[in-house]
Amino acid sequence: MYLQEHGATVTVADDAARDAYRAEVGIPDDAASCHTAIVEGYAIEGHVPVGAIVRLLEERPDAIGLALPGMPADSPGMGGDVTTWEAQPVLLVGRDGSLTPFGS
Numbered sequence: 001m002y003l004q005e006h007g008a009t010v011t012v013a014d015d016a017a018r019d020a021y022r023a024e025v026g027i028p029d030d031a032a033s034c035h036t037a038i039v040e041g042y043a044i045e046g047h048v049p050v051g052a053i054v055r056l057l058e059e060r061p062d063a064i065g066l067a068l069p070g071m072p073a074d075s076p077g078m079g080g081d082v083t084t085w086e087a088q089p090v091l092l093v094g095r096d097g098s099l100t101p102f103g104s
Helices: 017-023 050-059
Strands: 036-039 044-047 064-069 089-092 099-101
Touching: 017 036, 036 050, 044 050, 050 064
Parallel strands: 044 064
Antiparallel strands: 036 044, 064 089, 089 099
């Protein structure tokens, strides 16, 4: 797994009600993807590059978390060779459900 390759401890659980779980943690439908994770209290939706997660944890904004909507072919875990995460359309999910770019 991508995150494990970058030193994260990962616990995986299949959830038939994943859409409901995603909504429960505050990820809006506009940001939906295929995976939802919780990292140090933040929701991470989709194939978010590890660099973006590291920045989130360093800056600790008042937000729900990060999302990379859909399943971009060049995103981590989808076969892409991502050398700079800023090239990905990573979004910061605000507490009000707003989505703003989280690039450099």
